[in-house]
Amino acid sequence: MGKAAKILVVDDDPDMRETLQIILESAGYTVVTGEDGEQCLAKLKQEEPDLLILDLLMPRMDGFEVCKALKDPRHSRYARIPVIILSSVQEGVSQRRYELETGVRMDVDDYVEKPVEGEVLLERVGKIIKRLGKGA
């Protein structure tokens, strides 16, 4: 079996981080965490994860700003990393409205709405990891 994929989970809620970690590790992934946008960028550099699961609403530096930063040439190394957004807003209208309202085009791979069922999260993660050609 190949090296297990490493996933960086960033959310300001420690309970959410813990829960997501339990779910992902139960499927065999390696998990590292961060609590806001700044830590996110630091850990990207440090840990070089295969996938980023990113909360939107965080203090100090939020998910929107992280997405913007990833487009910055200084972070070009991590620009290609697949991103799953953790949205606390209901799917459908409001989700897309975030983008329309903020004008931030978020080149992300997926949106997942909190609270998310373990199964659903693993399915979405699995799809992306498969694309990367890595195992779990």
Add this chain to the structure above:
Amino acid sequence: MYVPLALPVRIGGSMLIKPSINVLVVEDDIAVMQKCRELLLNEGHRVRTAESVEEALEIIQKHRADVDMLLLSLELQRGGSMMLIETLQKARAEILIMAMSAQCQEEAVDAIHAGAYDCIRKTFTPARFSIKMDRAIEAFRLRRQMGVIRKERQAALTRVEHDGNLLAVLNSFSDGLVVTDWKTNVVLVNDAAAHLFELKGKEIYGRPVSSCLKSDELLSLFVRAMKSDSSLATLMAGEEPIVKASGKTLRVHVDPVRDDAGTAIGAVALFHDVTKVTAMDKLRADFLSMVSHELKAPLSSLLMQISVIHDGLAGGLTEKQADLLGKAKEKTKGMITLVNDILDYRRIEEGKSIQKIETIDLADTLGRTVKLMGLSAEEKQITIKAHIADDLPAFSGDSGGIEAIFVNLISNAIKYTAKGGTVEVSLNQAGKDIRFKVVDNGIGMPQEYLDRIFEKFFRIKTEETKSISGSGLGLSIVKGIVDAHNGSIHVESKVGEGTTMIVSLPFQR
């Protein structure tokens, strides 16, 4: 001489029963005066006589209501005929004046200019006299009718001004009061209203209400109030638009003013200050939104924690533990649904009021929306086809609201269409409206539900829709926004074939 009273007379072959009127003959030539008198009495009219202008004025003053017509010589020895005509005109006595002179030349023209109706030569024959008088009486009757109508309408409203006590009461209201006549000219303004709209004293009386209140919307309210039959009145009863003046927020209510016969003779508007109330409402609403948002995060966390344990990811579970946790999970889900409902309800409320009006490039907005929705369409292998006209006129409205309409309808089309289906989106001009159309070939809806789909929380529950998630609020949000823009939304659908949604919005608000 035989003098019959009111008699039927043959004129040109047809019979005419003539009404009798009160005539005042002003003539100092006794012969002429007597001739007139006789002819008039013959016709059944009532006659008074005067030999001078002074006498005539005395009689008019004494018997105001009893003088309908004046038969006035322009050749009085003591003169004054022209002055009499002018005086009566100025006083709006509404007495019809028939002048008399020897030749009816220049003096006749002057008299008619001054207000006389016609002139008759003193050398008249009875037949000629008859014809001239008939014409005059007809004119008199018509004028009377018009005068009566006018008086009726004016009387009720202008009388208010003269009643000092009533005025004192009205000026004590803290609500602003504005009354208009049937032409929407201002008739009465109380102190509170004068203060609110910065109106100075009596200068607004008689002026159109729109110039004082500077609001076309208010003008249309007044006009509608007066046109109202009962059905329109009921419609208006629910309308209490908000206007802003002098930094205050005011709620307006306009009612028609009716006379005893039920005819609308004007309108009355009451302006109630709701500044504090509105501010508090907003605070309360914002608080509600804020709390709901704040509750959502910990509830989500909680649910996930319970789920993780329930799924066995934090160690083995006894059956009993699994059972209890399962129930806890359901309860928590219920709370999250409730919080979401509150947040959605708030979204609808906000959607109903237009936040900001600006010029929107509809083609661009729709284009971007379609691109964004492409993601979810792709997941189901659904093709989105867009036909956006490139010559759309400028549109002004609430941009967030318009985007919500686009997103909601396209999202629904995708949700309710099976894999491999098609969604066609079009945007073009249709007359005075912008028309936005979404056509899908999805599962469609049964006819009996079509007029319920815009209800809050209403969702059609069938086998097929069971697995489709949604709060049932999308369409009620769309309807609220469409209504706020004075537009309309129309739906056609056939089960198994698909649904078409058409939104029409006037591009001039």
